[in-house]
Amino acid sequence: MAEHRSMQRGALLDAARSLLSEGGTEALTFPALAERTGLARSSVYEYFRSRAAVVEELCAVDFPVWAAEIEAALERAATPEAKIEAYVRSQLGLVGDRRHRAVVAISASELDAGAREKIRAAHGGLVALIVEALAALGQEEPKLAAMLLQGVVDAAVRRIELGAAEDPAVVTETAVAMALRGVRG
Secondary structure (H helix, E strand, C coil): HHHHHHHHHHHHHHHHHHHHHHCCHHHHHHHHHHHHHHHHHHHHHHHCCCCHHHHHHHHHHHHHHHHHHHHHHHHHHHCCCHHHHHHHHHHHCCCCCHHHHHHHHHHHHHCCCCCCCCEEEEEEEHHHHHHHHHCCCCCCCCHHHHHHHHHHHHHHHHHHHCCCCCCCCHHHHHHHHHHHHHHHH
């Protein structure tokens, strides 16, 4: 029985990921979840009491996986510069990933304070990974520099997500250049 429940919960989360990546947070509704999974709407409420609860669970499941991929890319990089490049590239490389799209949609959405706090903590964990590399490069304000670097990454993510005029590879290369060389180009 517990296994069946866990399978249904997994199916609901998967449907939520699809809905988020296709239509953003507006698309994530209980009727849509019920339709995608073939469950009755009342059954969806047995698993999640609100949309925010679905989103929180997605964060709990997807953020650690996502962060682990970025962390692994950083660990493979030998120098502080290579770590910074890996940090930017690995995040932008995940943009096409459905989990990443769900995470981006979630980050952009209206969430309750608890869910927002969890996202901030997860992002904080990612930013902490890069603070060390920035300090090693002689950044006098490594924490601030890490937050600003994440701002460049977030802007590049949005650019790619929007399907802007530039090729995603061009957005990625420009973001990497900004991260490594600042505005000197």
